[in-house]
Amino acid sequence: MAEEKDQTGSSWDDLPLPDKYPEPHKENRVGLNGEAEEGASANPVEESTKDQSVKCSPNLLQMLKAAKSWRTAQGRDREEVSESETEETVAEARKTDMQIQFTDQKKDFNKRLTKTGRRSLSRSISQSSTDSYSSVCSDSSEDESSPRDKLQKNSKGLSDFCVKNIKQAEFGRREIEIAQQEMPALMVLRKRAGGEKPLAGAKVLGCTHITAQTAVLIETLSVLGAQCRWAACNIFSTQNAVAAALAEQGTSVFAWRGESEDDFWWCIDQCVGAEIWQPNMILDDGGDLTHWIYKKHPSLFKKLKGIVEESVTGIYRLYQLSKAGKLCVPAMNVNDSVTKQKFDNLYCCKESIVDGLKRTTDVMFGGKQVVVCGYGEVGKGCCAALKALGAVVYVTEVDPICALQACMDGFRVIKLSEVIRQVDLVITCTGNKNVVGREHLDRMKNGCIVCNMGHSSTEIELASLRTAELRWERVRPHVDHVIWPDGKRIVLLAEGRLLNLSCSTVPSLVLSITATTQALALIELYSAPEGRYKQDVYLLPKKMDEFVASLHLPTFDAHLTELSDEQAKYLGISKHGPFKPNYYRY
Numbered sequence: 001m002a003e004e005k006d007q008t009g010s011s012w013d014d015l016p017l018p019d020k021y022p023e024p025h026k027e028n029r030v031g032l033n034g035e036a037e038e039g040a041s042a043n044p045v046e047e048s049t050k051d052q053s054v055k056c057s058p059n060l061l062q063m064l065k066a067a068k069s070w071r072t073a074q075g076r077d078r079e080e081v082s083e084s085e086t087e088e089t090v091a092e093a094r095k096t097d098m099q100i101q102f103t104d105q106k107k108d109f110n111k112r113l114t115k116t117g118r119r120s121l122s123r124s125i126s127q128s129s130t131d132s133y134s135s136v137c138s139d140s141s142e143d144e145s146s147p148r149d150k151l152q153k154n155s156k157g158l159s160d161f162c163v164k165n166i167k168q169a170e171f172g173r174r175e176i177e178i179a180q181q182e183m184p185a186l187m188v189l190r191k192r193a194g195g196e197k198p199l200a201g202a203k204v205l206g207c208t209h210i211t212a213q214t215a216v217l218i219e220t221l222s223v224l225g226a227q228c229r230w231a232a233c234n235i236f237s238t239q240n241a242v243a244a245a246l247a248e249q250g251t252s253v254f255a256w257r258g259e260s261e262d263d264f265w266w267c268i269d270q271c272v273g274a275e276i277w278q279p280n281m282i283l284d285d286g287g288d289l290t291h292w293i294y295k296k297h298p299s300l301f302k303k304l305k306g307i308v309e310e311s312v313t314g315i316y317r318l319y320q321l322s323k324a325g326k327l328c329v330p331a332m333n334v335n336d337s338v339t340k341q342k343f344d345n346l347y348c349c350k351e352s353i354v355d356g357l358k359r360t361t362d363v364m365f366g367g368k369q370v371v372v373c374g375y376g377e378v379g380k381g382c383c384a385a386l387k388a389l390g391a392v393v394y395v396t397e398v399d400p401i402c403a404l405q406a407c408m409d410g411f412r413v414i415k416l417s418e419v420i421r422q423v424d425l426v427i428t429c430t431g432n433k434n435v436v437g438r439e440h441l442d443r444m445k446n447g448c449i450v451c452n453m454g455h456s457s458t459e460i461e462l463a464s465l466r467t468a469e470l471r472w473e474r475v476r477p478h479v480d481h482v483i484w485p486d487g488k489r490i491v492l493l494a495e496g497r498l499l500n501l502s503c504s505t506v507p508s509l510v511l512s513i514t515a516t517t518q519a520l521a522l523i524e525l526y527s528a529p530e531g532r533y534k535q536d537v538y539l540l541p542k543k544m545d546e547f548v549a550s551l552h553l554p555t556f557d558a559h560l561t562e563l564s565d566e567q568a569k570y571l572g573i574s575k576h577g578p579f580k581p582n583y584y585r586y
Helices: 002-008 044-050 058-073 076-080 083-110 121-131 166-181 184-193 212-223 240-249 261-272 288-296 298-302 312-323 338-361 377-388 400-408 438-443 499-503 508-527 542-556 565-571
Strands: 203-208 227-232 252-254 281-284 306-309 331-333 369-373 392-396 425-428 449-452 471-476 479-483 489-493 537-539
Touching: 166 212, 166 240, 166 508, 184 212, 184 508, 184 542, 203 212, 203 261, 203 288, 212 227, 212 240, 212 508, 227 261, 240 252, 252 261, 261 288, 281 288, 281 508, 288 298, 288 312, 306 312, 306 508, 312 331, 312 537, 331 508, 338 377, 338 449, 338 489, 338 499, 338 508, 338 542, 369 377, 377 392, 377 400, 489 499, 508 542
Parallel strands: 203 227, 203 281, 227 252, 281 306, 306 331, 331 537, 369 392, 369 425, 425 449, 449 489
Antiparallel strands: 471 479, 479 489
C-alpha cells in the first residue's frame, strides 16, 4: 500500500472522499477490529445455525471443530455449561480468525486513517488503479471542473498554460524519463544536433496526442533550438501528469484529458496565441490546428515556413487545399513515409489494438467473429493481431489491391451489410466518414462491440445515436452502452475516437520512429533554402527515411552489410544510400 502513495503522489489526506460509499458486504459481519458491525447478529452461533449458507474460512472451521471435540470429551456434565460461555468461545474463535486474515490489511489501513474517518479499502485500491499516471485511463478520480476556470502557475511563476493539475508534474517527469529509454533515436538526435541548433528561431505550433512519448519529442525540439506551444489532437488521449510536466518545464501546453468539444477548440486557439506569438512552423496530427489557423488567422497562415502532418485525415485535407490552389505554404507528408507507415501504422496497431480492447472489455477473442473495415497498414495490423488470438476475421475494402492482399492473407472480404448481424466486434480503420451507419448499428446483435482505430471520430455515425429513443449508459471510463427501446445494447468504445491512444498506450519504440521522422521533417522544411519546396505537399526524402531506421538498429544489436564499390556500381546506387527508388513498395 505504501507504493500507492508513491504512484499517485498525494497523501491520504489529499485524496477526495467519494460522494457515496458502497453498501457493506452482508456476508462478512465482522469489522477490521474484530467487533460485530452494525446490523450484524449479536449471536454468532445462532447466526450460523439459522443460515447454513454463511461461509466460514478454513481457519475458523478448524477452531469450531476443536471446540466441539473439547466439549464432547468433557462428558455430559460439561454440556451443562452455560450457553453464553460457549457463545463467547466461538465468537472469540471467529474474532481470532478474522484478525488472522486481516492483520496485514489492518496494520496498513490503520496507518492511513484520516481526520474525516475511515475510507473503504476498495476505494483506496480503485483510487490507485484509476489515478496511476502511467495508465491512460486515469480520469475517473480527477476533479471534473474545467482547468479553464482556475489560474495555475509553475515553480518559475509562469502561467501561460492550461493543464488539469500542475502539481502532477513530478509524476509526469517520471513517465517522460521512462519513455526516453525506449526512444533512442531522439536522444541521439539531441546529442548530434543539439550543439548546432538547427531549429534556432523556429516557433513550432503542435497539435498531437500529448503523451510521455510526445513529450520526449517536444523537449527534443526545444534542445534543437525551437520554441514550442502545444495542444491535444484528441480529447481522450492526453496524459494529465505529462502535460503538467511539460508546463512545469516551461512549454506552453493547453490540454487535459476529457475535454469537451468547446474546450478542444478553445485550447487550440490559446495554443496559437495570435496576439502574443508569431508561429512559423506547424506540427499537426489530424489537420485540426492547420484548419483553425487557415480559417481564423489567414494572415498567420500565409507567413508559415512549413507544415508537417502525420495522419491520413490531415494529409487528405492538405491535398484538398493544394488541389484548390489554397495551400500557400509547403507541407511534408510524414504519414506516407515508409517508417511511419510500417512501424506506427502496422506494427504499433498490431500490438495496441489488443491492449485497448482487453483493457476496456475484458473479452476473450478466441472464436469471436470480427469485421475490420479497411485493409490499409492499420487494418493489416489489427487483422493479424486478432487472427493470432483465434478470432474469425472478415475484411471490408473499396480498393481491389488491398482486397486482394486480404484474400491472400487468409481473410474473407465481404460487404459490411452481409455479416453485420452475426459479428461480435466491428473495427473501423479507413480514414473515411460514416463507414458504420445507423442502418448497420440497428442490425447489430446485442452486445456487439464497436470501436475505431482511425484518427477521426467520423468513421462511426455517432450523431445518429444521439436521439431521444436511444439511451446512453456509461459503464466505465471510455465504455458506453447504447441501449435500444427493445433492450438491445451495443458497446461503444471511446465514443468512436481513436481506441489505442484513448483506452491504452502505444509502444515507445514505435513512437520514437514516428517522432524522429517528424523532427527531421521540421528541420528539413525550416532550414531548406528558399525555392527548394514550393506551395505543395511533399514526401519525406528517402534518405531521411533510411536515416531514421538506421538510428534504431543499435537497439536490436543489428549490423548492416555494406556494399562494395563494385556492387554499388552494378546496382547504380550510392553505397551509402538511398538504396531504393521513391516508387519502391516495401
